[in-house]
Amino acid sequence: MKTRDLVIIGGGAGGLVIASVAAQLGLKVTLVEKAAKLGGDCLHYGCVPSKTLIHVARVASLMRRGAEFGLPACEPEVDLGKVADHVQSVIDRIQVNGMIRVDYLAARYNH
Secondary structure, rough: OOOOOOOEEEEEEEEEHHHHHHHOOOEEEEEEOOOOOOOOOHHHHHHHHHHHHHHHHHHHHHHOOHHOOOOOOOOOOOOOHHHHHHHHHHHHHHHHHHHOOOOEOOOOOOO
């Protein structure tokens, strides 16, 4: 049986930070998450997607206001499918770069 210094339940923002710091301090850490991917609601449904959409809207607004900056103004053609793909690519980049060196146990629960 493996011994652990710390077991963390939940791979959201808080759990990831605690696991990362504990691992950097040399503790043997196991992170338990019920979802297939780490990151929690903030990464997958809340903070990151909404802030990415706000950034896309800001870029579209700047395109419309180009004349204020000495550039030709233009009306952007919004492709919501491509916007959604961009949002997912931001999430994927964070997901890959945010991985930490701990044992990750994806707990599967049958409800």
